[in-house]
Amino acid sequence: MSEPAGSVRAQSVGKPLIRLEDVHKWFGNLHVLKGVDLTMQQRDVVVVIGPSGGGKSTLLRCVSLLEVPTTGQVWFDNRNITDIRADLNEVRTHIGIVFQAYNLFPHMTALRNVTLALEKVLGLSDDEAHDRAMDQLARVGMGNKASAYPGQLSGGQQQRVAIARALAIEPKVMLFDEVTSALDPELVGEVLEVMIRLAGEGMTMMVVTHEMGFAREVGTRMLFLDEGRIAEEGQPREMFYHPQSDRLRQFLAKVL
Amino acid sequence: MAVREATSIEPEVAPDVRGPTAPLPATILALGVASLAVIALGVVVSQVNYALSDRVLTQNCIDEQISPEDNGAIGVCSIVEALEDPTTTGSLYLGIGLGGLALVLGASTYRRMETKRRRDHAITGAVLGSQAVLLAAAILWFRSASPGLFAKHFLNFADLQGYGGAFVRGARNTLIMAFAGELGGIVIGLVLGILTLSQRRAVRAPARIYINFFRGTPLIWQLATGYFLLLFGFGIRMSGLVVAIIVFALNTGAYAAEVFRAGIQSIERGQMEAARSLGMSYTQAMRYAIVPQAVRRVIPPLMNEFVILIKDTALVVVLGLTATEYDIFTTAREGQSATFNATFFTVAAIAYLIVTLPLIRLVNAAEKRLRSGLVGIAGAGG
Numbered sequence: 001m002s003e004p005a006g007s008v009r010a011q012s013v014g015k016p017l018i019r020l021e022d023v024h025k026w027f028g029n030l031h032v033l034k035g036v037d038l039t040m041q042q043r044d045v046v047v048v049i050g051p052s053g054g055g056k057s058t059l060l061r062c063v064s065l066l067e068v069p070t071t072g073q074v075w076f077d078n079r080n081i082t083d084i085r086a087d088l089n090e091v092r093t094h095i096g097i098v099f100q101a102y103n104l105f106p107h108m109t110a111l112r113n114v115t116l117a118l119e120k121v122l123g124l125s126d127d128e129a130h131d132r133a134m135d136q137l138a139r140v141g142m143g144n145k146a147s148a149y150p151g152q153l154s155g156g157q158q159q160r161v162a163i164a165r166a167l168a169i170e171p172k173v174m175l176f177d178e179v180t181s182a183l184d185p186e187l188v189g190e191v192l193e194v195m196i197r198l199a200g201e202g203m204t205m206m207v208v209t210h211e212m213g214f215a216r217e218v219g220t221r222m223l224f225l226d227e228g229r230i231a232e233e234g235q236p237r238e239m240f241y242h243p244q245s246d247r248l249r250q251f252l253a254k255v256l
Numbered sequence: 257m258a259v260r261e262a263t264s265i266e267p268e269v270a271p272d273v274r275g276p277t278a279p280l281p282a283t284i285l286a287l288g289v290a291s292l293a294v295i296a297l298g299v300v301v302s303q304v305n306y307a308l309s310d311r312v313l314t315q316n317c318i319d320e321q322i323s324p325e326d327n328g329a330i331g332v333c334s335i336v337e338a339l340e341d342p343t344t345t346g347s348l349y350l351g352i353g354l355g356g357l358a359l360v361l362g363a364s365t366y367r368r369m370e371t372k373r374r375r376d377h378a379i380t381g382a383v384l385g386s387q388a389v390l391l392a393a394a395i396l397w398f399r400s401a402s403p404g405l406f407a408k409h410f411l412n413f414a415d416l417q418g419y420g421g422a423f424v425r426g427a428r429n430t431l432i433m434a435f436a437g438e439l440g441g442i443v444i445g446l447v448l449g450i451l452t453l454s455q456r457r458a459v460r461a462p463a464r465i466y467i468n469f470f471r472g473t474p475l476i477w478q479l480a481t482g483y484f485l486l487l488f489g490f491g492i493r494m495s496g497l498v499v500a501i502i503v504f505a506l507n508t509g510a511y512a513a514e515v516f517r518a519g520i521q522s523i524e525r526g527q528m529e530a531a532r533s534l535g536m537s538y539t540q541a542m543r544y545a546i547v548p549q550a551v552r553r554v555i556p557p558l559m560n561e562f563v564i565l566i567k568d569t570a571l572v573v574v575l576g577l578t579a580t581e582y583d584i585f586t587t588a589r590e591g592q593s594a595t596f597n598a599t600f601f602t603v604a605a606i607a608y609l610i611v612t613l614p615l616i617r618l619v620n621a622a623e624k625r626l627r628s629g630l631v632g633i634a635g636a637g638g
Binding site for chain 2: 064066089090092093095096097099101103104105106107116117120121122162165166169
């Protein structure tokens with residue numbers, strides 16, 4: 001390989017950050033992704049909408065390589081991360097992901113949830129990890145709950161800690177997989193607020209969501225994923241007000 | 257077709273179909289309690305009475321094959337005599353009568369009791385009554401066979417004098433073997449359990465073969481063969497106690513592996529995904545995220561394995577242990593073969609219970625604590 005593994009952190013402004021080429025995913029006999037091509041630039045906030053079972057989450061998980069595409073390639077920062085030789089552990093430190101079910105470690109405090117990877121993966125000292133984690137927790141408004149265990153926090157609070165945990169490793173892109181779907185309605189706002197601020201700060205984001213208001217206001221691009229294909233893509237407002245395909249029109253009629 | 261009178265302005269009330277209220281819930285409960293108490297009192301009082309009074313070897317006992325030459329014959333005789341005493345007999349029949357009455361009354365009336373509390377009284381009374389009937393019947397049955405012969409062999413404590421120290425040492429050895437075996441088994445089991453979860457068949461297969469072998473062959477065979485395998489096969493001469501500990505560790509490891517595997521599999525998939533998404537390797541994710549959570553969940557089943565192992569250590573009786581290595585059961589076996597008195601085994605059972613009952617309580621408490629979900633929060637940090 002001409003490029004050593006550690007060079008990914010070298011900036012590459014103007015180039016596409018993520019590129020998917022003809023990605024297919026099969027689960028046994030189930031063909032979930034049927035050839036997805038996608039390019040994400042830096043500072044893009046790509047919103048993915050579509051009916052359930054359409055492959056939204058699978059697409060997101062293929063980008064973070066939690067699922068390996070059956071065929072096709074995923075390029076991250078000009079590196080083919082579907083190549084068997086790619087160091088996925090290293091690649092994943094550049095890709096933050098937040099899950100619908102939070103997935104905080106229940107046996108650790110909020111602070112420890114954040115510092116763990118900083119120490120064990122990035123090799124920071126205890127003090128450095130602590131300071132960085134406290135900064136990130138404060139950033140999501142959870143600074144005063146650093147010593148609480150996940151079981152003592154509300155869903156919205158847990159999800160904000162999960163965002164802080166992902167942000168702390170300083171990823172180049174953040175993936176959000178229906179992060180408000182499991183929340184009580186009154187807790188959705190506090191999580192969306194954090195995400196809106198993050199987008200405002202220029203974070204590259206890919207967001208699978210059912211929050212159409214968020215999609216319209218915050219997304220710089222929107223994908224409508226239907227039956228494993230990108231059925232339509234474009235500017236969110238444009239797509240909301242002038243959907244081109246019947247499928248998108250039907251979908252929007254149901255969710256709006 | 258009945259037509260309702262149109263003029264009726266009375267509010268309609270559903271007919272009362274509850275029927276008459278049954279009487280006497282407290283009496284039924286009292287009958288049930290009394291029936292059990294009468295039996296227990298009658299049996300215990302006459303046993304104590306005979307044990308404390310001047311004791312002789314009666315003709316009745318001699319007829320029951322208790323001979324004057326037997327060491328402790330008089331003590332055994334008083335057990336038999338007390339069992340056949342009119343006090344005992346009377347209390348047994350009285351208990352059957354009271355218990356039967358409680359059962360009949362309770363079973364026939366509990367449905368018509370006015371409140372839940374009274375119904376519970378009636379049901380409890382009936383249940384206690386039936387237990388009294390069964391208990392008394394069992395004692396009568398036992399008494400009608402050869403209680404003298406049984407008491408002579410299993411309840412004759414005279415030969416046990418001087419064995420106190422041996423039993424204490426036996427209990428110590430039993431606990432040493434079980435504890436060391438369990439510790440070794442936990443280490444082996446954790447490694448094997450993780451191996452069985454590998455994606456690769458080449459890694460899983462040896463672990464599965466090991467587990468199936470040790471789960472599929474009798475422990476008594478593993479003990480006996482293990483000793484000679486080490487001695488003849490590998491030329492290692494070790495004390496029987498050490499061999500036993502090694503075999504117990506190997507055997508418990510197979511069972512603990514399944515416990516750990518189940519415990520790890522019970523952790524939500526998202527935990528592994530979250531750890532990996534932060535850049536942790538599989539090993540790091542296991543070590544920091546998955547295993548610490550799994551360990552909490554496997555504590556009760558592992559303690560349960562420990563209780564089982566305490567009893568299974570009795571199998572070392574097949575090994576040629578030296579006297580200082582004897583466990584509880586081998587101590588009893590030695591005493592029994594020296595005196596032909598099986599009461600040593602009765603004492604052994606009591607010794608096992610003294611060790612296991614507190615542990616069983618501890619297991620139940622741990623399970624309850626885990627079920628209540630406290631561990632997820634309060635057990636953290638360590």
